[in-house]
Amino acid sequence: MLQFDIKTLTWATLILAWLxxxxxxxxxxxxxxxxxxxxxxxLLIVNSSYNSRISPNYExxxxxxxxxxIYVLSIDSVNEQSMDYTMxxxxxxxxxxxxxxxxxxSKADMLELDIKLMSQVWxxxxxxxxxxxxxxxxxxxxxxxxxxxxxxxxxxxxxxxxTLSCHMNLQKYPLDRQECPVLIAS
Numbered sequence: 001m002l003q004f005d006i007k008t009l010t011w012a013t014l015i016l017a018w019l020x021x022x023x024x025x026x027x028x029x030x031x032x033x034x035x036x037x038x039x040x041x042x043l044l045i046v047n048s049s050y051n052s053r054i055s056p057n058y059e060x061x062x063x064x065x066x067x068x069x070i071y072v073l074s075i076d077s078v079n080e081q082s083m084d085y086t087m088x089x090x091x092x093x094x095x096x097x098x099x100x101x102x103x104x105x106s107k108a109d110m111l112e113l114d115i116k117l118m119s120q121v122w123x124x125x126x127x128x129x130x131x132x133x134x135x136x137x138x139x140x141x142x143x144x145x146x147x148x149x150x151x152x153x154x155x156x157x158x159x160x161x162x163t164l165s166c167h168m169n170l171q172k173y174p175l176d177r178q179e180c181p182v183l184i185a186s
């Protein structure tokens with residue numbers, strides 16, 4: 001038969017109470033599905049412990065998978081002298097941030113974030129390895145779009161103009177053929 005003294009039981013009770021407080025502070029409250037879009041965004045991003053400086057899978061110690069797509073609007077110039085080319089494009093990225101899932105809060109399929117909220121969401125540090133020059137399109141507003149889906153999937157699109165280097169072999173000029181890469185890294 002096990003016997004415990006009052007002091008041991010008191011300490012055990014205090015430790016359990018402390019652990020339950022710590023756990024409850026980390027778990028989002030399960031609310032009804034009837035919240036407005038604004039209330040959901042305030043709960044997830046504005047009035048929460050969400051940290052945009054930390055990647056979604058940081059605690060699991062593995063990289064976040066980011067799907068990247070480029071939609072080329074135009075290839076504006078190819079310059080043989082400076083060995084580069086300029087293009088106008090949409091850079092589209094998609095990843096999952098489970099911290100921003102809102103299935104328990106709203107029936108909405110997707111929430112669109114404005115530019116102010118976009119700055120408070122983690123985004124991958126994607127860059128072009130062979131970039132010489134790059135510009136974001138800002139007329140009349142920044143040409144960026146961010147959608148947040150129920151399961152925490154984020155779709156992020158931006159319009160860019162980039163000048164990329166391209167090593168050209170001009171030995172058969174003007175009958176040459178060049179392959180100019182778009183090198184993306186993170």
